[in-house]
Amino acid sequence: MIIYGVAILAFCTLVGKYTGDLIGIMIGVQSNVGGVGIAMLLLIVLANFPKKIFHIDEISQKGVRFWSAMYIPIIVAMAAKQNAVAAMSSGALAITAGALAVIFSFALIPLLIRLSNGRG
């Protein structure tokens, strides 16, 4: 059933977020540490379980794939609710700091890609 897939997805997301919060408390930062990443790993592990022990069948998978396909519309909604005025009118310091951080980070990507290719 489709709800099985949705339920597994929701379960993984909740467990991941909760674990992320716990890690944050444990290392003493006021933030969630990797919650979504942990949830993703959990889902990947469940999806790759030996079929005999745990198997998400074709129809249940649709419940996960639907939300995966809703990803871009959700991101569009996220863009439409940003405080874009604050970003545009925040003054020279904030714009310079934000923009330079982006430019420097982009510039470093090709270098790190080359490093990882050389290693592997």
Added chain:
Amino acid sequence: MTDALDIIAQKNSLLVAFVFVGVVMWLSYKVSKHLTIGHLHGSAIAIIAGLVLAYFSGKYTGGSKGVADFDLLAGVAIMGGGMFRDFAIVATAFGVNLDDLRKAGVVGVASIFIGVILSFFVGAGVAVAFGYTDPVVITTIGAGAATYIIGPVTGASLGAESEIIALSIAAGLVKSILVMVSTPFVAKKIGLDNPTAAMIYGGLMGTTSGVSGGLAATDPKLVPYGAMTATFYTGVGCLLAPSVLFLIIKQLTT
């Protein structure tokens, strides 16, 4: 009659949001196909359209939630909020190849630390260039240049003033929006077309909304890889900025 419409819209705000986003995407894909002949992806146009609408809505309403400040479109804040965003990001992991994840393991983790430290020092440098000398202020703005969550968390723990915290949030917001908009334009040049590169990109950029929006507009298949590393970035930043990085800034300014 308009009253009845208002009530229906308010009671069904999430459904109104589905219609709104559906229309925005339909128009964006039309524009992509006919005006840019497919050169600029429909999702990239839709995300930029969302930001532009958010800007004009903010100008009109004076609020901070973009189009969601109109009562009719309040549901957009739910649809685009953290719950649905994280739910959908996790769902994208379903197609992830474990070998691809492992291949980028070490570089992926390293990129998170490099990303936080790089953005932090760039932001701190800008603060110094603008004439700030107080290490608390420099650290808070540097942290904001990493993400708009690290900035206020750092500022609060160091006791920065609220204007400085607001500045750090603004710097992070600028970064996040720039990443969203610019990624599809630079993707080819920087080699962002495979899972390893996407994990490095997520680790270096770190802003979850920026990375998820940027990759959605570039190649949706890469989303889970970038999101995987980006989701650890804010935690690492909140750990490093008020501690090690603050001590370094303190040493450098005295």
